[in-house]
């Protein structure tokens with residue numbers, strides 16, 4: 001679905017990290033955690049391509065924007081890394097956006113029994129909040145959040161308000177444990193019962209999480225980020241290697257259409273991808 005949207009609020013939460021709320025048509029409330037939006041960040045042709053963002057939250061609107069015909073809202077959490085995201089950060093209340101979505105395959109919550117463990121690295125926390133909101137209705141949910149420094153750990157209070165128990169690790173030790181969040185996760189998994197992992201973050205962190213899941217034999221879904229132009233499987237710009245079928249030929253998957261969420265067993269994790277362990 002393609003729709004026009006109005007910015008309701010756009011707030012800097014931490015240096016370089018922003019949270020934007022915008023209007024959305026009611027069907028958006030039927031979107032699944034882990035799905036994403038392709039947003040045209042301005043009305044002109046620069047940048048030409050839409051930018052992908054996970055859905056941080058969505059719901060029914062209760063206030064003033066209902067009179068412009070939108071009864072729903074959606075939110076994204078984003079980090080300014082280049083031209084498109086800098087343009088988003090410059091938008092104000094009432095500015096217009098052209099959005100395509102929801103797109104892709106989201107997370108599968110699975111059996112409510114057992115513990116649900118969210119693992120987020122930096123801006124990777126964005127799609128996990130929407131997921132947490134759904135999971136807390138039937139399951140015990142824990143969040144393991146990692147980042148370089150305390151400024152990279154976002155919205156923990158929002159997760160905790162949902163009833164999620166949180167554990168934090170930063171590379172420099174400015175918040176939570178010093179070190180990688182996957183090390184904290186691994187200690188927890190030693191005593192966890194019937195756990196399922198849901199992870200989003202930088203590739204080295206996802207790779208380390210998949211490795212921890214393999215060692216502890218727990219199911220794990222990972223949400224990948226990749227460069228993508230169309231978001232619908234046409235441009236093949238976002239392919240990743242999947243497991244082969246025993247014939248030594250990798251089976252390529254589109255992050256946009258086959259993902260962005262994959263079972264970790266579906267993917268071929270390359271050796272030497274970053275130093276995270």
Ligand SMILES: Cc1cc2nc3c(=O)[nH]c(=O)nc-3n(C[C@H](O)[C@H](O)[C@H](O)COP(=O)(O)OP(=O)(O)OC[C@H]3O[C@@H](n4cnc5c(N)ncnc54)[C@H](O)[C@@H]3O)c2cc1C
Nearest residue numbers: 051052053054077078079081082083084085126225226227
């Ligand atoms: C399915 C999906 C969901 C995403 N969800 C979010 C989200 O919720 N919040 C958020 O902040 N970002 C998210 N991203 C990443 C976001 O799309 C990019 O950061 C954004 O497109 C950058 O646009 P730009 O014009 O500001 O940067 P550009 O000028 O295009 O690039 C600036 C820098 O960012 C790097 N970069 C750009 N795009 C990507 C990418 N897809 N993966 C890795 N590095 C990239 C480039 O290498 C370059 O160094 C998501 C990406 C995908 C594929």
